[in-house]
Amino acid sequence: MLMSGPRVTIVIPVFNGANYLRAAIDSALAQDYPELEVLVVNDGSTDAGATEAIALSYGERIRTITKPNGGVASALNAGIAAMSGEIFCWLSHDDRHLPQKTSHQVAEWLRLGRPDAVLFSDYREIDAQSLVLGEMRYDHAMLEAKPLYAVLRGSIHGCAAFVPHRLFDSFGTFDEALPTTQDYDLWHRLIRAGVPFLHLPEVLIESRTHAAQGSRAPGHREEARALWRRMVTATPLDERVRLEGSSYRYLIAASRYLAACGLHEAASDIATEAEVALASTTVSLIVVGEPRADRTASLAAAATRQTHPCIEVVVVEAADAEAGPLPPGVRRVQAEGRDPLAAGCAAAQGDWLALVPSGALPLPGRVARQLRAAEEAGARACHTAHWRREPSGSLARVTAAATLETALVARGALLGIGDVAALCHDLSSRGETTLLDEALVVLRDPA
Numbered sequence: 001m002l003m004s005g006p007r008v009t010i011v012i013p014v015f016n017g018a019n020y021l022r023a024a025i026d027s028a029l030a031q032d033y034p035e036l037e038v039l040v041v042n043d044g045s046t047d048a049g050a051t052e053a054i055a056l057s058y059g060e061r062i063r064t065i066t067k068p069n070g071g072v073a074s075a076l077n078a079g080i081a082a083m084s085g086e087i088f089c090w091l092s093h094d095d096r097h098l099p100q101k102t103s104h105q106v107a108e109w110l111r112l113g114r115p116d117a118v119l120f121s122d123y124r125e126i127d128a129q130s131l132v133l134g135e136m137r138y139d140h141a142m143l144e145a146k147p148l149y150a151v152l153r154g155s156i157h158g159c160a161a162f163v164p165h166r167l168f169d170s171f172g173t174f175d176e177a178l179p180t181t182q183d184y185d186l187w188h189r190l191i192r193a194g195v196p197f198l199h200l201p202e203v204l205i206e207s208r209t210h211a212a213q214g215s216r217a218p219g220h221r222e223e224a225r226a227l228w229r230r231m232v233t234a235t236p237l238d239e240r241v242r243l244e245g246s247s248y249r250y251l252i253a254a255s256r257y258l259a260a261c262g263l264h265e266a267a268s269d270i271a272t273e274a275e276v277a278l279a280s281t282t283v284s285l286i287v288v289g290e291p292r293a294d295r296t297a298s299l300a301a302a303a304t305r306q307t308h309p310c311i312e313v314v315v316v317e318a319a320d321a322e323a324g325p326l327p328p329g330v331r332r333v334q335a336e337g338r339d340p341l342a343a344g345c346a347a348a349q350g351d352w353l354a355l356v357p358s359g360a361l362p363l364p365g366r367v368a369r370q371l372r373a374a375e376e377a378g379a380r381a382c383h384t385a386h387w388r389r390e391p392s393g394s395l396a397r398v399t400a401a402a403t404l405e406t407a408l409v410a411r412g413a414l415l416g417i418g419d420v421a422a423l424c425h426d427l428s429s430r431g432e433t434t435l436l437d438e439a440l441v442v443l444r445d446p447a
Contacts, residue, residue: 006085007037011088016045025058029062031103040065050274054198082445097206101121114196121160123203167190179223223264228258245282251273255271278371299356299359315330354407374408380432383395
C-alpha cells in the first residue's frame, strides 16, 4: 500500500441517489490510500431527505455540501471549488471505486513525473443488482500510438479519471450547460490544449448500468450529436493524416466508431463530412504528351472531363514534341531529359497523382472511382482494368495489376522517386495497392 503522496479528493455528485449512494461512499472510504478526502455534493435532492440522511450518517468521515439543483456539471464544479486535495477524482453515486484505485493511480502518476498528466483506467460493468456484466479493457498500444483517441474513441470513463486540480485553474471546469456530455467536453478541451491523457491498463472501478442514467435521458442524443461533431471536426488536417493516412479515412473511421456506439445521427453527420473531404482532395492527372499536338490536346481534354470536382491537369512534353494549344487551365511542363512521368509528378501539386501515359485515354469517372477505392482500402495506389483495341477493331477488357496506364498513386509515395514504373511495381508487391475491377482507361492506337 502506498503510504504517502498528493492529497486526493473523491467528489461524489448526487441527486435523489439513496438507492446506491451508500455503496459509493463505502467504496471511497475503503481506498487503501491514506491521503484522501471524500466530498459528497447533494445537488438539491427532492427525496424527502433520504439522500441527505445517508450522507450525514457518515459524520466526520466525509464532507457534505448541499446546493440547489443545477445538474451534474454544477455539482462537480462545486466539489472542485471546495476540495482540499491536489488531485480530483470523480465517483458517480451509482458507481464504485475498487480499493486500489487511488493508490495505483497515485503510484503511476508519481512514477511518470508528469504533474499535468491525466490518468484513466479500464473498468468493470455491473447491473442494478451489482452483478458483473463484463469488463471494458482498452487497447493500450493504440492509445499510446494515438493519444487523441483516448477522447475520440470514448476511452475515458469519468469515474476512472485522475485529474490534477491545477488543470482546472488553467483550462476551466465542467460546462454546466451540458447535462450529459460535460465530461467529454472537458476532456477534449484539455487534450486539445496539450494535456497528456495516459492509460493505466487495469480495472479500477465498477460502472453501474441502469435505466435512470443521464445517458438515457431525453435530449442526450442531440447533445451527444453536437459534441461529437465538434470534437471530430476540430482535429487539424495534418493530425488527421497522421492518425489514419488522410482526412477521409480519419472521418470514416470516426463515423464507423460512432455508428457502432449507436450514435447514428452523429455517425451520419461525420460521414457527410467525410464525403466533403473526399470531394476536396486534389488529384493531379499527369499526361505524357505525344509527338502530335492534336493527340496531346485530345488526351489533355479527356483528363479535364473527370467527374471528380478537384483536379489538376499537368501535360509533360519532350523538347522535340509538336507544340499546340491545350485546354484552359492545363499546365504544361518540359521533361528536360527526365522520365516524363517523374517530371510531371515532381511538378504536380495534388494529394494523389493519376498517371496518363501516352495513348492512355482516361474515362470521365476514372479519378473519382479510383480515389474512393484507394481511400476505402487504405492503399497507397490503385489500378483498374482497361480497354484495349484488338486487331479486329473491337475493344477487349483487360485486367492487369500495376500497369502505369491505370495507376493512381498517393503523392507521398512518389516524393523523390525517379522511376515511377518501378515504384508502382514495388507498391503492388508490398500489398499497398488495390485493384478496382472496372475498365476506366482506353488504350488508343499509337499515332
